Each structure stands twice: as C-alpha cells, then as structure tokens.
Amino acid sequence: MARTPNKRNYTFHIDQETLYEEVEIYAPLSKKQAVYLNDDDHDILLFGGASGSGKSYLSLLKLLIDCFEDPDYNAMLLRESLVQIKAPGSIWEEANKLFSKVGAKSNNIQNQIRFPNGAFVKFHYLKDNQNDFQGSQLTGVLIDEASQIKNIDDVWYITSRLRGKSKKRKTLRMTANPDRNSFLCDWLTKAGYLDEKGFPDESMDGVTTYLIQLQGDFEFFKSREEIKEKYGDAAARSAYSFVYHSANIYNNPIYLKDQPEYVFKLENLKKLERDRLLYGNWFASQGGLGYLKREDFKEIDASEVPLGLTMIRSWDLAATKPDPNKSAKQGGDPDWTRGVKCAFDKETGNFYILDMKSMRDRSALVENLVYKTAREDLQLSDNTYTSISQDPGSAGKALAETKRTKLIALGAKPVILKPRKSKLTRAQGFMIAAQQGNVYVVKNTFNESHYTELEHFDGDKCSGYHNDIMDCLSDAYETLVNGRLLPNIKVNRNNPRLRNMIGPTVLSNRRI
Incomplete structure (x- = not known):
C-alpha cells in the first residue's frame, strides 16, 4: 500500500499576539521609505524635506544594515554641534538603542559605536573643522539636519573622505528640514527638484542628477554625457550622482497611528510654517537675519x-x-x-x-x-x-x-x-x-x-x-x-534744425 504522507503542522510555536508584542521588527513603513532605505545607486542622497518623515530613524537603520553586513564598513554621523548629537533624546541615544539590538557597544568618550564584527560609526560635529577629518577613510557619512550646516565647503570636503576599504558604495547621506537659507535649497533649485513655488516636484522625486563643482560653483546635469559635451570626459567621470527623495509625515504611517495629535498640530500651523514643515516647501522662510528679504x-x-x-x-x-x-x-x-x-x-x-x-x-x-x-x-x-x-x-x-x-x-x-x-x-x-x-x-x-x-x-x-x-x-x-556720470547724448537724426547746425556729414559719422 502506498504510504500516506504526513500532513505538515502549520501551528505557530508563538501565538500571534505574543509575536506582535515581543518581537521587534525594524523596517520601512511606506514605499517612499523603502525606496530610500534600499537606494545603493547614488553617491549623494538627500532624504526628507518635511517634519515627521522618519528621516533620522531610517538613516540610522541604513547604517545598522551596512555595518552588520560588512566588517570593513566605517562611517561618521555628523551634526552641526556635539551638543545636538548628545542632548537628551538625541540621535546618539536613538542610535545606541537601535544598534545595541545586534550587540554593538558604545564608547561615550570617543563618541563611537562599534559592532561585534568590527564595523563602527563615529559621531562628530561639522563646523569649520575640516582638519578633524584629514586622513579619514570612510565608507559612509550621514549628516543629520544638513540644512543647519552653514559652510558648504565643510560638506564638500567630506566627500573627499569617502574612500574606505569596504566593498559597499561610498555614500554621503543627508537629512534635512526645508531652509531657504541653506545650500541645499540652492542645490535642489539648480537640479530641478523643486517647482516654481518651492514645493517638491513629484515628477523629479527619486530622479538621478549629476553634480560637479567648477570654480567654486555647483552645477547639476541630467547625465554624464551632458557634462562630457560641455566640460570633457574627466569632468563627467568625476561627477557625483545625486538624488532627492522628498518625504513628509504622510509617508510615515507610525505617526498617523500613534501620534495623530502631532499631525493635527502640523496641519494647523500658520500657512508659512505649514507649507515648510508639513508639505516641504523650501522657499517658505521668515527671511534672513539682516535688513532684506x-x-x-x-x-x-x-x-x-x-x-x-x-x-x-x-x-x-x-x-x-x-x-x-x-x-x-x-x-x-x-x-x-x-x-x-x-x-x-x-x-x-x-x-x-x-x-x-x-x-x-x-x-x-x-x-x-x-x-x-x-x-x-x-x-x-x-x-x-x-x-x-x-x-x-x-x-x-x-x-x-x-x-x-x-x-x-x-x-x-x-x-x-x-x-x-x-x-x-x-x-x-x-x-x-x-x-x-x-x-x-x-x-x-x-x-x-x-x-x-x-x-x-x-x-x-x-x-x-x-x-x-x-x-x-x-x-x-x-x-x-x-554720482556725476555723463551718459551718452541721444540725438534725433531726423531733426531738421540739427542738420542745419552741424550738417549731414558730421551726423553720418556719429553714433546717434
């Protein structure tokens, strides 16, 4: 007789309620977040552009994944000041909570978290301190709240430190809330990621552009071929691929579920701040600190x-x-x-x-x-x-x-x-x-x-x-x-009185 195969038992050893309550799952919560988290195709990435989009958490999760997968991965997490990095409830505390789940240990003196396989993340500030990074060989850099960095040369210098031994792509990631006075607003405008009113252009979201610096100015192009035609092959090869993933609180469902009151507050701000923090308008600003707007x-x-x-x-x-x-x-x-x-x-x-x-x-x-x-x-x-x-x-x-x-x-x-x-x-x-x-x-x-x-x-x-x-x-x-400048004298060539005074020969030889 043919042997009847045993039926497989699909009963869970842990019931679903316990599984949901006790097993922590770290993952993106929307398609927008998943696209950013899995983006390993660009040299420089900017994510966010509005409040509550989960930009800092997702960037930490990306660091955890890269460090966990590659022992040669070394990275820096930067903000404008150490006070911002290590304040209560700061990104330092969030990183320690997240990274400790996989056995990473932190050093409060060196501001560094090292993973069991040897990969590590160094926390530091970025403000007129380029000498601090000389000799660094980094695979990844995360600049949190990059719109607060005033000196664009500091950010650009960091790109020269992306030369680590890891096989993973050398990447600069930045997160930011909109700030019209930031260099990022200038970048996004030049690259075409914003519409004429300063809101993210949906048709450009996630689209690759190419960034080069020439004579201190930054230029964006749609392709390396476009750069090659204008500046040559060397410039085309040295250009950085750049992408902007715009996101707001509606791309982060956890807020909609757990903190609907925060969403309500954003939706009821004054128009200027609502456009900036809720919808990611980069042109919405109270102006600078001086006399002009x-x-x-x-x-x-x-x-x-x-x-x-x-x-x-x-x-x-x-x-x-x-x-x-x-x-x-x-x-x-x-x-x-x-x-x-x-x-x-x-x-x-x-x-x-x-x-x-x-x-x-x-x-x-x-x-x-x-x-x-x-x-x-x-x-x-x-x-x-x-x-x-x-x-x-x-x-x-x-x-x-x-x-x-x-x-x-x-x-x-x-x-x-x-x-x-x-x-x-x-x-x-x-x-x-x-x-x-x-x-x-x-x-x-x-x-x-x-x-x-x-x-x-x-x-x-x-x-x-x-x-x-x-x-x-x-x-x-x-x-x-x-001043007392002397403008050019304008004379009507057809004025008959003038012709009688100085004659047609003189007129024909003058610029009139």
Whole structure:
C-alpha cells in the first residue's frame, strides 16, 4: 500500500499576539521609505524635506544594515554641534538603542559605536573643522539636519573622505528640514527638484542628477554625457550622482497611528510654517537675519529692462584662492571677487541688477577677469562704466591708478571710488530702494546662495556670511543715483534744425 504522507503542522510555536508584542521588527513603513532605505545607486542622497518623515530613524537603520553586513564598513554621523548629537533624546541615544539590538557597544568618550564584527560609526560635529577629518577613510557619512550646516565647503570636503576599504558604495547621506537659507535649497533649485513655488516636484522625486563643482560653483546635469559635451570626459567621470527623495509625515504611517495629535498640530500651523514643515516647501522662510528679504528682489526678463539707461559694473576685488585643507576660520573660505552690472532709471526710480561675474583666485586672474569683462561690456554698450574701489594709503592709490590707466586704454570708462563710510551706511540707499520695491534682478543673475548672502547682510564682517555682493550693489547704487556720470547724448537724426547746425556729414559719422 502506498504510504500516506504526513500532513505538515502549520501551528505557530508563538501565538500571534505574543509575536506582535515581543518581537521587534525594524523596517520601512511606506514605499517612499523603502525606496530610500534600499537606494545603493547614488553617491549623494538627500532624504526628507518635511517634519515627521522618519528621516533620522531610517538613516540610522541604513547604517545598522551596512555595518552588520560588512566588517570593513566605517562611517561618521555628523551634526552641526556635539551638543545636538548628545542632548537628551538625541540621535546618539536613538542610535545606541537601535544598534545595541545586534550587540554593538558604545564608547561615550570617543563618541563611537562599534559592532561585534568590527564595523563602527563615529559621531562628530561639522563646523569649520575640516582638519578633524584629514586622513579619514570612510565608507559612509550621514549628516543629520544638513540644512543647519552653514559652510558648504565643510560638506564638500567630506566627500573627499569617502574612500574606505569596504566593498559597499561610498555614500554621503543627508537629512534635512526645508531652509531657504541653506545650500541645499540652492542645490535642489539648480537640479530641478523643486517647482516654481518651492514645493517638491513629484515628477523629479527619486530622479538621478549629476553634480560637479567648477570654480567654486555647483552645477547639476541630467547625465554624464551632458557634462562630457560641455566640460570633457574627466569632468563627467568625476561627477557625483545625486538624488532627492522628498518625504513628509504622510509617508510615515507610525505617526498617523500613534501620534495623530502631532499631525493635527502640523496641519494647523500658520500657512508659512505649514507649507515648510508639513508639505516641504523650501522657499517658505521668515527671511534672513539682516535688513532684506528674498521677496524684496523682483526677478524680470532681460527684455523688460528699459533701453538707453546708464550702466555701471561695480567691482569688489579679492585675490585669495580657497584652500580645501583649511577651515573657514583658518582662511579656507576667502572673500569673492564680484563684479555686478547695474542700471538706474531716474524717471521711475527703479534700480536694475543685470549681471554678475564671480571668481576666487589669484590677483593676476582676477585682473584678467576685470579687463575681459570691461571689453565685453563695451561691445554690448558704450554707455557702461567700470567702478573700482581704492584701498586706503598711497599703495592703494597707485594700484587703483594702474587699473584706471589700463581700463582707459581699453576704451572703458573707469570710476575710482574711495569708500570712507561703514558698510552699513553705504548700503542704506540700496536697501531702502529694495524695501520699497524698486529693485529688479534679471533672471539667473543670482542663485539662492546669493540671495541668502544678501538676506544676512547686517554690516558685520563677523556674521559668518560674505558682504561682497552687497558692497558692489552699494557702490553701484551710490554712483548711479548720486554720482556725476555723463551718459551718452541721444540725438534725433531726423531733426531738421540739427542738420542745419552741424550738417549731414558730421551726423553720418556719429553714433546717434
């Protein structure tokens, strides 16, 4: 007789209620969270952009997985200060609770958690301390609340430390709440991840872009081929793949289940904060700490600028090249050379910002930029002045005269300024015009980091922000509004009285 097979017993040894209550499961709770947690395809990732999205917890869970799987995995978790890292209920405490589940041990002196297989995570701060990371060979870096990091050079320097021995992908992960004054807002805007109002563009969510730094500016591209066509193969190969996974509290169901009152609070905030914290609007901001707000500058197309206005290119010169091995306090974030081109309409009182040239390099290259730009401005209009500031003392006077002579030889109209007032006093005229709604900016002249610099201007060199752009605008406004510039004379060629006075031969040879 054929033997009847035994029926398998599918009875659980642990009943479902006990299993649910006693066995902890660590996993993403939504598709959005799962996509971020399983993303091993990008060099630089940004997750979050709204409150309650679970960004810190998911990033810790990703660190746990990578450390658990690879004994050669070493990582750093960074915030702006150690106080933030180790405060009660901080990410340090959350990491200890989570990592201890797999036997990881923490060292409170070295701020380090080591796993049984040898992998470890070091906790540290990131604020003008690039020397702390020299010699580091890291596989992964997590910057929690990255929008609080003021110096973008600190973040960029960290990418050079991603060279660990682990076979896993070398990755910089960042989490953040929206902050219009953050470099991340500028990145997301350039890369196209935000719509025109500052909300995450759903069609770009999770889409790969490519990031490179050139002459201190960051540029984003859709593909490496696009970079290769513009800058060559070397630049294309060195670009970092970048992605933004936007998320909010609705992508984190645990809040909806366990803390509905927190969701209620977010949904009933004032519109500005609700847009920022609930819906992830990066443009929603109370403005900077200074006298100006982003809304004071009205962006227009170049075609909207009236014709025939007297223009000036105002320069604020510097001659120091950034040193990636130095912190900002040590001179690693020197002033910019800026040349801002402006115009003023005396009939309407409107002030127009038309263009800006920027550079941080040695004095010879800076001078070349000034003279090259003067030639370009002359080709566009012979009614453009070039303004150069004169430093105090005989040496400053001699240097200014040398530049003036070279500019005259080029056919330019140089103006030498001798600033004697404080930065704040010099800027008052321009700032009043901006607050009254009389300042217009041609689109693509300024990016978000430029507006951030202007928003934080308070006349104090120690504010942590540069004053280069404001210095140029102050000088340009003062010169155009109160200066004694001689505009080109406009003559109507068809005026019969004028023809009788000077004759057709002279008229035919003049620019009219």
